[in-house]
Amino acid sequence: MTANLIDGKAVARQIEAAVVAEIQRLGYAPGLTAVRVGNDPASEVYVRNKAKKADELGLRGTQRIFPAELSEAGLLAEVAALNADDEVDGILVQLPLPKHIDARKVIDAIDPTKDVDGFHPFNVGLLHLGRPSLVPCTPAGVMRLIDSTGVKIEGAHAVVIGRSDIVGKPMAALLLQRSATVTICHSRTRDLGSVIHQGDIVVAAVGRPLLVTGPMIRPGAVVIDVGMNRVEVDFADRLAHDPDKLRTLAKNGSVLVGDVDFVRAREVAGWITPVPGGVGPMTIAMLMQNTVTAAERRRR
Ligand code: GUN
Secondary structure, three states, X not given: OOOEEOOHHHHHHHHHHHHHHHHHHHOOOOEEEEEEEXXXXXXXXXXXXXXXXXXXXXXXXXXXXXXXXOOHHHHHHHHHHHHHOOXXXXXXXXXXXXXXXXXXXXXXXXXXXXXXXXXXXXXXXXXXXXXXXXXXXXXXXXXXXXXXXXXXXXXXXXXXXXXXXXXXXXXXXXXHHOXXXXXXXXXXXXXXXXXXXXXXXXXXXXXXXXXXXXXXXXXXXXXXXXXXXXXXXXXXXXXXXXXXXXXXHHHHOEEEEOOEOHHHHHOOOOEEOOOOOOHHHHHHHHHHHHHHHHHHHHHO
């Protein structure tokens, strides 16, 4: 058996079309400001892509870029200015922040009605009460991907691997809200493989390349891979069974792999997301959706 591929790009395009329609109905362009501090290469790409997608869909996307030396007080002042700016509907401060800045303080300072990442404790609280407002983009996107398969979430055993504030915890809350039986695994979980094997739905979000192997997967399961791990030539041995990744690795000197051993898991799963092209495009699409939602609520 070979799993069906879940096409994140195609599902993201549907969401983006809905966002465009909603903006036309609103009659104005909601504003999204993405803040980046320092020059983390991955963050540079993410922030640029977010601002670009915003403009492409008819929002007003702005990047605010600061040197890594920006003080915590300086960043808090920037957040306060964005909170006060009526043209700004969504604020996103790209993580990670430089070590001298307390990310919690910064997240706490964002106006919860503009918190399009859904990271503010007020929005986290609403999510866990089953009263979601602005929901973290990646887990919200994963729910759309699971729904795109037609597999029923209610009553299913969903295994979430990873307990981060950005993905694992909100993911578990969203699945629970849809009446899945939810297990959260993490670095201390005993006998990880046998826990994963119970999953009708498996969401891997730990940032460990190829942690989830084929035999761990329950036959027919829905497998969603949130991992985005860039590996280099020293990893080639572990990709010996994946000619596509090996080719990219040979060409570019590095290659992006997920937390799931895609080639092996695909032989067992019912549905599976590729990396890249699975969860990634959904995160940005849901950010656009959150910005329109925030604008609608704030300005009505
Ligand atoms: N860093 C990694 N993922 C995210 C995200 O979803 N939002 C922000 N702001 N930073 C991130």
